[in-house]
Amino acid sequence: MIHPLAAAIDLGGTNTALGLVDRKGKILARKNLDTTAFHTVIDFVEVIGQDLEDLYGPYRKNYTLSGIGVGAPNGNYYKGTIENAPNLPWKGIVPLADWLRKKTAQPVYLTNDANAAALGEKLFGAARDLNDFIFITLGTGLGSGFFCHGQLIHGHSGFAGELGHVIVMPHGRSCGCGRRGCLEQYCSGPGLIQTYLDIHKSEGRNTGLQPLSAKEIYEKALAGDETAFYAFQYTAELLGLALANAAAITNPEAIFLSGGLTEAGELLMNPLVISFENNLLNILQGKTSIEFSKLPVNDAALLGAASLVWEKN
Amino acid sequence: MIHPLAAAIDLGGTNTALGLVDRKGKILARKNLDTTAFHTVIDFVEVIGQDLEDLYGPYRKNYTLSGIGVGAPNGNYYKGTIENAPNLPWKGIVPLADWLRKKTAQPVYLTNDANAAALGEKLFGAARDLNDFIFITLGTGLGSGFFCHGQLIHGHSGFAGELGHVIVMPHGRSCGCGRRGCLEQYCSGPGLIQTYLDIHKSEGRNTGLQPLSAKEIYEKALAGDETAFYAFQYTAELLGLALANAAAITNPEAIFLSGGLTEAGELLMNPLVISFENNLLNILQGKTSIEFSKLPVNDAALLGAASLVWEKN
Numbered sequence: 170m171i172h173p174l175a176a177a178i179d180l181g182g183t184n185t186a187l188g189l190v191d192r193k194g195k196i197l198a199r200k201n202l203d204t205t206a207f208h209t210v211i212d213f214v215e216v217i218g219q220d221l222e223d224l225y226g227p228y229r230k231n232y233t234l235s236g237i238g239v240g241a242p243n244g245n246y247y248k249g250t251i252e253n254a255p256n257l258p259w260k261g262i263v264p265l266a267d268w269l270r271k272k273t274a275q276p277v278y279l280t281n282d283a284n285a286a287a288l289g290e291k292l293f294g295a296a297r298d299l300n301d302f303i304f305i306t307l308g309t310g311l312g313s314g315f316f317c318h319g320q321l322i323h324g325h326s327g328f329a330g331e332l333g334h335v336i337v338m339p340h341g342r343s344c345g346c347g348r349r350g351c352l353e354q355y356c357s358g359p360g361l362i363q364t365y366l367d368i369h370k371s372e373g374r375n376t377g378l379q380p381l382s383a384k385e386i387y388e389k390a391l392a393g394d395e396t397a398f399y400a401f402q403y404t405a406e407l408l409g410l411a412l413a414n415a416a417a418i419t420n421p422e423a424i425f426l427s428g429g430l431t432e433a434g435e436l437l438m439n440p441l442v443i444s445f446e447n448n449l450l451n452i453l454q455g456k457t458s459i460e461f462s463k464l465p466v467n468d469a470a471l472l473g474a475a476s477l478v479w480e481k482n
Numbered sequence: 483m484i485h486p487l488a489a490a491i492d493l494g495g496t497n498t499a500l501g502l503v504d505r506k507g508k509i510l511a512r513k514n515l516d517t518t519a520f521h522t523v524i525d526f527v528e529v530i531g532q533d534l535e536d537l538y539g540p541y542r543k544n545y546t547l548s549g550i551g552v553g554a555p556n557g558n559y560y561k562g563t564i565e566n567a568p569n570l571p572w573k574g575i576v577p578l579a580d581w582l583r584k585k586t587a588q589p590v591y592l593t594n595d596a597n598a599a600a601l602g603e604k605l606f607g608a609a610r611d612l613n614d615f616i617f618i619t620l621g622t623g624l625g626s627g628f629f630c631h632g633q634l635i636h637g638h639s640g641f642a643g644e645l646g647h648v649i650v651m652p653h654g655r656s657c658g659c660g661r662r663g664c665l666e667q668y669c670s671g672p673g674l675i676q677t678y679l680d681i682h683k684s685e686g687r688n689t690g691l692q693p694l695s696a697k698e699i700y701e702k703a704l705a706g707d708e709t710a711f712y713a714f715q716y717t718a719e720l721l722g723l724a725l726a727n728a729a730a731i732t733n734p735e736a737i738f739l740s741g742g743l744t745e746a747g748e749l750l751m752n753p754l755v756i757s758f759e760n761n762l763l764n765i766l767q768g769k770t771s772i773e774f775s776k777l778p779v780n781d782a783a784l785l786g787a788a789s790l791v792w793e794k795n
Contacts, residue, residue, distance in 0.1 A: 243765065252765055253764065253765060300638070301637055301638040313731075315731065315732070317630055317633075317635045317637070317642070318633055318635070318636070320630075320631055320633075322630045322631070322732060322733075323631070323733075324614055324630070324732055324733020324734070325613070325614040325733050325734055325735035325769070325770075326733060326735075326765075326766070326769050327733070328733045328763075328765050328766060329630070329731065329732050329733035330731065330733075331730040331731070331733075331763055332730065332731060334730050334763045335727040335730050335731070336723060336726070336727060336761055339723065346763060346764055347764055348761070348763075348764075410649060410652065413649070414648040414649060414727075415731060417644040417645065417647050417648050418626075418628060418642065418643065418644070418645060418648070418728060418731060418732070419628070419635060419637055419642050419731070420635075420636075420637020420638050420639060420640070420641045420642035420643075420644075421637070421638055422638035422639075448649055448661070450641075450644055450647045450659060450661075451566065451659055451660055451661075452556060452565055452566060452639075452641050453639070453641060456638070456639050457638075
């Protein structure tokens with residue numbers, strides 16, 4: 170018997186992951202590429218097309234490809250384009266779905282990477298039985314996907330779910346989008362690091378500080394460093410307010426957190442839940458849970474991209 | 483030929499409007515009641531039931547009732563209840579739809595007043611051809627309804643669309659919901675008045691100021707009063723930021739404004755559009771219009787309540 174198979178592409182600013190995913194969410198094969206190595210999208214499509222072909226080879230006998238799903242920053246679901254993504258090497262409006270379709274002769278479904286991951290959580294993760302939820306990725310940026318009445322909200326022009334670009338600090342930190350004070354400048358890996366540095370500076374201790382990773386700040390916090398602990402506290406408090414405000418709009422049953430920063434576990438979750446409940450409208454209090462995603466961090470993006478195919482087939 | 487007819491109830495803190503509305507949105511009959519005169523919901527249901535019967539009398543020959551639609555503060559669409567509405571005389575959870583159903587033997591559809599008005603704009607107003615829009619009422623509070631993919635978003639527990647209770651000023655003005663800094667404490671009739679008084683105070687001119695209405699502040703602004711003008715400017719700037727943030731989440735095609743404060747026209751709209759575009763994510767700029775509702779202020783709430791019936795029949 171021949172089984173259906175989805176090709177999945179998770180396109181990121183530095184790394185691109187390819188994979189083959191079956192209907193149950195099992196990743197049969199995968200490969201990673203350096204996105205920055207491709208100076209033009211044409212080069213990228215050529216290599217990706219060939220790599221998918223190579224990955225598919227051993228499975229051709231028992232599986233048939235149903236299509237290609239792509240999660241990409243600033244991906245437009247309706248047009249299959251990537252539009253002015255600040256973190257990608259290719260500028261302007263890139264018709265990636267069209268070009269991939271021409272190269273591979275497969276149907277191609279493309280959307281924002283966080284929207285794809287939200288769909289993955291719905292099909293394969295903790296949101297399986299939920300119709301109304303918010304999905305958040307906390308990584309180098311803050312991405313989000315909103316499910317309402319069982320549907321992923323794409324919006325009028327395909328750009329719904331940009332919670333990372335809600336302005337929480339007018340005149341605050343500069344954002345890659347050209348504005349100031351966007352949520353993702355505070356609630357993300359780089360945001361946490363900047364907060365840690367800012368607290369250091371405000372304490373007059375801005376000398377001799379080595380560049381730190383979010384993981385190192387996490388380890389410092391666990392080891393009792395108060396500045397590191399407070400950096401997580403501050404991040405969680407701002408995120409709690411932003412999520413409470415988002416919940417006032419869409420009234421979700423649950424909010425799922427994914428991405429590298431969630432590896433901080435309780436250090437992030439405990440103050441987050443307190444801030445969220447404190448800032449939540451009374452008629453919603455105690456009715457909205459915040460949980461970590463049930464999908465493995467390394468698989469979520471690929472499963473999300475594959476879900477774009479399974480949603481349609 | 484017998485035509486279908488919807489009974490509509492717009493329940494407000496001070497005034498309740500009843501009406502009979504046909505399928506084309508024509509209001510055939512209406513009546514107003516003083517909500518505060520009813521000490522219990524049972525009294526209210528008794529009188530309302532009789533009044534609807536009386537209104538319906540002359541139309542009985544040519545029309546048949548399809549149901550009763552109710553727009554009410556803190557109305558829960560799924561349960562037909564009004565839950566802890568701070569501005570109503572009846573406290574706790576009030577099963578209004580059930581009681582009205584028992585009294586009238588009609589199907590009863592109940593939701594939040596602003597959600598109902600959003601539905602009215604979709605069925606009879608400027609949003610007829612739109613699938614993704616936000617509807618805002620600026621009156622004694624700030625209400626909102628969100629349409630995504632052609633559907634009114636009710637949320638998991640029936641309380642979606644509470645944009646008035648997004649916190650825009652942590653530690654800001656006290657709100658009837660028990661928290662501080664909610665948008666409706668700034669962007670509403672009373673919010674405008676408070677802003678006007680605050681500016682006066684900050685200028686050291688807090689003596690001898692008579693209580694003012696929003697309309698009087700509007701007239702002062704037109705007459706050249708800088709404080710009044712700036713009060714509108716401030717209201718519009720905050721609202722523009724909140725709407726830009728909401729647009730980042732649901733990516734609407736248009737935002738419609740309704741309610742008493744919209745009678746200020748350009749005095750509100752001009753600075754609002756500037757603030758909105760300045761705060762809008764670049765990929766959404768120039769793609770989202772802000773317009774006044776096309777429904778008459780006095781009819782919008784009744785048409786909205788009737789739409790709850792027409793949506794189901």
